[in-house]
Amino acid sequence: MRSARKRGHGAGKGKALRMRGARLAASGRGSAHARRRGVKNLTEGMAGLDEIIAKLTKEEKALQEAHQQALDDLQAEEDKVNTLAKAKVKPEQQSGRRESSLEQEEKICVDLERAKRKLEGDLKLARREHRGPGE
Known part of the structure; x- marks a missing residue:
């Protein structure tokens, strides 16, 4: 924003100077002193414009x-993300794989518990x- 104002001000100043110089040159009737001053x-x-x-x-x-530093930093961060x-x-x-293995083990445990209960029931029977019936 600051640069834009300076640029605008400098451009207006340059234009005014060119117009004044053109008027002096066109008139041709100014004194030598006036021309030197111009x-x-x-x-x-x-x-001033050069400055x-x-x-x-x-x-x-x-x-x-x-801007280049920001691009380099962005590239470095993208590389890290990748x-x-x-x-x-x-x-x-x-x-x-571990979740799948755990699910299989849990299923096996349930099946073993079921088989154990069945065997215990069969053993009691x-x-x-x-x-014998009377004992």
């Missing part, structure tokens, strides 16, 4: 460097039959 004013105006141009060029270079995403895949696969 040339001096134009020279000073051009020096503004140098300052804006310096600002532009600083902005370009900052590396972490790749590293995340293996633990997720292991976790999935066999003991009753072995003792």
